[in-house]
Amino acid sequence: MGSRFGGIFWSLLFLAVPVLGVATFAVAPAYDIWLPKDVSEHGGAIDGLFLFILALTGVVFIATEMLLFWFLWKYDAAKATGRATYIHGSHTLEVVWTIIPAATLLFLAIYQMNTWADVKMRRPAMAPTVEVVARQFEWRLRYPGRDGMLGTTDDLFLTNDLHLPVDEDVLIQLKSMDVLHSFFLPNLRIKQDAVPGMKIPVWFKAKETGQFDIVCAELCGWGHYKMKGRVTIESREDFDRWLEKTYAAQEATQPVPEDVAVSPE
Amino acid sequence: MSIASTVSPGTAATLPPARKPRPVSEFLSTYVFSKDHKVIGLQFLFSTLLWFLIGGLLALAVRWQVAWPWSDVPVLGKLFAQEGGQMSPEFYTMLFTMHATVMIFLVIIPILAGAFGNFLIPLMIGADDMAFPTLNMLSYWFMWPAFLAFGASFFVEGGAASGGWTSYPPLSTNTASSPGSGMGQTLWLLGLTMVGVSSMLGSVNYMTTIILMRAPGMTMFRLPMTIWGMFITAVLQAFALPVLTAAGFMQLSDRMLGTGFFSPEGNIVNNAIAGAGGGQPLLWQHLFWFYSHPAVYIMILPAMGMVSDILTTFARKPLFGYRPMVYSIAGIAGLGFIVWGHHMFMSGMNPALGITFMVSTMMIALPSAVKTFNWLGTVWGGRIQFTTAMLFALSFVSMFIIGGLSGIFMAATPVDIFIHDTYFIVAHFHYVLFAGTAMGVWAAIYFWFPKMFGRTMNEFWGKAHFFLTFIFLNGTFFTMHILGAVGFPRRLADAYHYETFHHLQPLNAFMTWCAIGMVATQVIFAANFFWSMFFGPVAGRNPWNSNTLEWTAPSPPGHGNFDFQPVVHRGPYEYSVPGVEKDHLMQTDPPNAAAAAAAALAH
Numbered sequence: 005m006g007s008r009f010g011g012i013f014w015s016l017l018f019l020a021v022p023v024l025g026v027a028t029f030a031v032a033p034a035y036d037i038w039l040p041k042d043v044s045e046h047g048g049a050i051d052g053l054f055l056f057i058l059a060l061t062g063v064v065f066i067a068t069e070m071l072l073f074w075f076l077w078k079y080d081a082a083k084a085t086g087r088a089t090y091i092h093g094s095h096t097l098e099v100v101w102t103i104i105p106a107a108t109l110l111f112l113a114i115y116q117m118n119t120w121a122d123v124k125m126r127r128p129a130m131a132p133t134v135e136v137v138a139r140q141f142e143w144r145l146r147y148p149g150r151d152g153m154l155g156t157t158d159d160l161f162l163t164n165d166l167h168l169p170v171d172e173d174v175l176i177q178l179k180s181m182d183v184l185h186s187f188f189l190p191n192l193r194i195k196q197d198a199v200p201g202m203k204i205p206v207w208f209k210a211k212e213t214g215q216f217d218i219v220c221a222e223l224c225g226w227g228h229y230k231m232k233g234r235v236t237i238e239s240r241e242d243f244d245r246w247l248e249k250t251y252a253a254q255e256a257t258q259p260v261p262e263d264v265a266v267s268p269e
Numbered sequence: 270m271s272i273a274s275t276v277s278p279g280t281a282a283t284l285p286p287a288r289k290p291r292p293v294s295e296f297l298s299t300y301v302f303s304k305d306h307k308v309i310g311l312q313f314l315f316s317t318l319l320w321f322l323i324g325g326l327l328a329l330a331v332r333w334q335v336a337w338p339w340s341d342v343p344v345l346g347k348l349f350a351q352e353g354g355q356m357s358p359e360f361y362t363m364l365f366t367m368h369a370t371v372m373i374f375l376v377i378i379p380i381l382a383g384a385f386g387n388f389l390i391p392l393m394i395g396a397d398d399m400a401f402p403t404l405n406m407l408s409y410w411f412m413w414p415a416f417l418a419f420g421a422s423f424f425v426e427g428g429a430a431s432g433g434w435t436s437y438p439p440l441s442t443n444t445a446s447s448p449g450s451g452m453g454q455t456l457w458l459l460g461l462t463m464v465g466v467s468s469m470l471g472s473v474n475y476m477t478t479i480i481l482m483r484a485p486g487m488t489m490f491r492l493p494m495t496i497w498g499m500f501i502t503a504v505l506q507a508f509a510l511p512v513l514t515a516a517g518f519m520q521l522s523d524r525m526l527g528t529g530f531f532s533p534e535g536n537i538v539n540n541a542i543a544g545a546g547g548g549q550p551l552l553w554q555h556l557f558w559f560y561s562h563p564a565v566y567i568m569i570l571p572a573m574g575m576v577s578d579i580l581t582t583f584a585r586k587p588l589f590g591y592r593p594m595v596y597s598i599a600g601i602a603g604l605g606f607i608v609w610g611h612h613m614f615m616s617g618m619n620p621a622l623g624i625t626f627m628v629s630t631m632m633i634a635l636p637s638a639v640k641t642f643n644w645l646g647t648v649w650g651g652r653i654q655f656t657t658a659m660l661f662a663l664s665f666v667s668m669f670i671i672g673g674l675s676g677i678f679m680a681a682t683p684v685d686i687f688i689h690d691t692y693f694i695v696a697h698f699h700y701v702l703f704a705g706t707a708m709g710v711w712a713a714i715y716f717w718f719p720k721m722f723g724r725t726m727n728e729f730w731g732k733a734h735f736f737l738t739f740i741f742l743n744g745t746f747f748t749m750h751i752l753g754a755v756g757f758p759r760r761l762a763d764a765y766h767y768e769t770f771h772h773l774q775p776l777n778a779f780m781t782w783c784a785i786g787m788v789a790t791q792v793i794f795a796a797n798f799f800w801s802m803f804f805g806p807v808a809g810r811n812p813w814n815s816n817t818l819e820w821t822a823p824s825p826p827g828h829g830n831f832d833f834q835p836v837v838h839r840g841p842y843e844y845s846v847p848g849v850e851k852d853h854l855m856q857t858d859p860p861n862a863a864a865a866a867a868a869a870l871a872h
Contacts, residue, residue: 014660014663017736021667024747028747038755050683057684064674072648088585088651089650090845116682123683182446197615202551216768223432225446226431226447227358229762232767
């Protein structure tokens with residue numbers, strides 16, 4: 005490659021980085037390769053923060069990559085005449101590009117805090133709606149029975165088929181029997197590791213009905229990929245009807261084994 | 270003593286040894302159990318490049334399964350002869366565990382500190398060797414038990430470790446929980462410990478050498494950025510490694526002696542009560558990341574340093590903001606010790622602690638930003654020579670911008686709820702470690718190859734290697750961002766049976782084709798490397814007209830490095846000094862050279 009042509013070619017290659025980078029993000033939603041549908045009350049805030057950071061970092065990305073391209077284009081040794089500028093830096097510039105990013109980053113951190121607190125710290129004062137116990141490679145569910153209390157003999161046991169009421173706060177008590185797992189509900193913008201020996205509360209309010217995936221997001225062994233569950237969000241009436249029906253079915257088959265029913269939480 | 274001899278000028282003047290017939294034992298002590306830092310550096314280089322190939326092939330096998338789950342694997346399928354050529358899910362978990370393990374512990378860390386640290390530190394500070402040559406030799410030979418442990422683990426019952434490179438207990442401590450948690454995991458822990466011993470020996474040596482053995486006139490603030498990167502890396506290793514070593518022994522003890530540091534009471538794995546209990550799985554995560562987060566910087570700071578030196582050479586311009594560059598490396602290292610919790614936002618750690626770690630993590634983006642702006646400042650107003658080394662160094666800057674910015678998403682705790690453990694993070698760390706560090710390493714190979722072997726690599730094939738690698742790496746890794754935006758989880762042998770992810774197979778197939786192209790491209794590199802070693806054009810002492818001390822030594826330097834005592838008169842980045850005839854002033858050029866040149870011009 006001739007030296008003159010070389011500089012032009014390589015500069016344009018570096019220009020392709022921001023161009024194709026932005027194009028990828030612009031085209032992806034058209035192919036549905038984007039944030040999946042959100043049906044939770046808090047999810048809008050998370051998606052909003054994602055898009056806000058995307059816009060902010062996008063501007064920095066485009067600006068810095070364009071500068072890099074422009075400098076390569078303009079200061080190509082084969083094109084530019086004379087010598088390089090003899091300069092060791094600029095105190096003013098250093099101060100500017102330290103203080104502005106520092107303030108921006110600090111603002112970003114503070115700006116996140118309220119949403120984080122909503123999702124992970126401001127737990128609603130209520131009894132658990134359901135206990136989810138992860139194990140290799142399934143989600144074991146335990147609903148309080150007719151007495152409304154978890155850990156009593158009339159609890160309802162299910163696997164992988166989580167039902168929850170819409171438009172209500174739900175509180176899940178998350179546990180693990182064996183190794184680490186992670187309770188990931190992509191459409192509800194919920195993720196929480198399940199840790200053996202810990203009881204971790206998870207709460208949210210779904211705002212739409214429908215059926216969605218439960219995914220395990222923490223490596224838990226060879227069957228990690230198939231640790232799949234489904235969550236059904238339904239109206240209070242449907243939820244109560246389902247609960248009653250399932251409860252009757254469990255009573256009809258066999259009583260709950262004693263040791264499981266009274267196992268310590 | 271080598272320390273005394275370098276500090277007093279004159280006595281260290283070493284002449285190339287006279288040629289005479291050598292017995293076998295001398296051959297062994299010169300080229301195999303050598304105490305010469307350059308030979309040790311090259312030993313590290315060749316070993317790590319070989320493991321780089323293995324790690325790359327493991328990655329291809331991972332990509333194969335992600336793109337076309339349960340289809341017959343070419344070559345590898347026959348090699349492991351499982352289920353008629355398709356891979357089992359436990360084999361897949363082993364593949365990504367060992368891909369990461371090999372790349373991190375046997376490639377990136379030893380290639381930066383072991384290969385380039387060893388080769389460059391004495392040369393760039395003007396010393397005849399390291400402070401402790403025997404320790405230095407041991408640091409290489411302690412890698413071999415690690416190579417053997419990791420290598421052998423592929424062939425033991427149950428296969429190599431498959432608990433992820435992070436080895437989170439109880440999956441990794443409980444032998445019943447996964448096939449790879451048997452012998453494979455024990456060998457993994459032993460290998461890790463040996464890598465730690467090697468790094469520790471190296472780190473002590475680097476710190477001592479850089480502090481005590483600099484040539485006359487080489488003050489700390491005249492050190493090239495490469496040396497600053499290596500120095501701070503050595504400090505990080507010295508302070509962080511003991512924690513990992515201790516944690517590794519605790520995990521070994523959980524596995525072999527029946528202790529329960531990381532397992533809680535009443536844990537039931539595979540329908541059996543497991544272990545003594547009384548421990549906490551999160552304890553391992555804290556200890557592991559207390560090392561492994563600083564290790565992320567161990568894996569990039571030396572590359573940042575080398576890239577700074579290469580950029581200045583081929584921009585023919587002083588480094589923009591030398592001191593801010595040094596301070597920001599130190600800042601990254603300092604802050605690097607208080608951000609480990611950002612790996613644990615979803616772990617069950619107290620969410621209030623998550624807020625603290627979010628703030629410290631956001632702030633560590635600051636020194637990285639300062640470095641990026643200064644690199645741009647360095648290129649601005651330069652006279653850019655598009656050599657292969659320069660292209661790789663420029664791509665380091667361009668790609669590090671992406672890897673740095675995507676880190677902000679994960680630092681933001683609420684956003685991390687969604688993207689944690691998805692391909693978004695896979696994109697992020699591959700942009701830092703592959704598109705960043707590996708590209709920096711290639712820049713360094715093309716740049717210092719003449720000093721290592723006395724010949725230059727072929728530029729045309731170098732540029733072809735750069736161009737294809739650059740295209741394919743972005744095809745492979747940039748698309749991972751949008752995959753992560755869907756929430757596509759990492760480490761799943763097959764995600765397409767989920768409603769959320771079923772439509773992502775074509776994109777994954779595209780990425781795998783790019784990955785295959787990327788690995789295939791390295792054939793060009795390997796051919797160029799070995800051909801140039803023997804047949805490349807002979808390089809003089811200073812083929813790039815660079816300023817630092819290694820370019821004053823012969824190429825390749827003999828034992829003892831310099832054939833004169835280097836005395837340093839200025840910083841390493843005096844390019845295009847006005848009034849000086851040549852466009853660079855080497856660190857050793859006498860102080861009156863500028864005046865003399867100006868006078869000569871006046872005549």
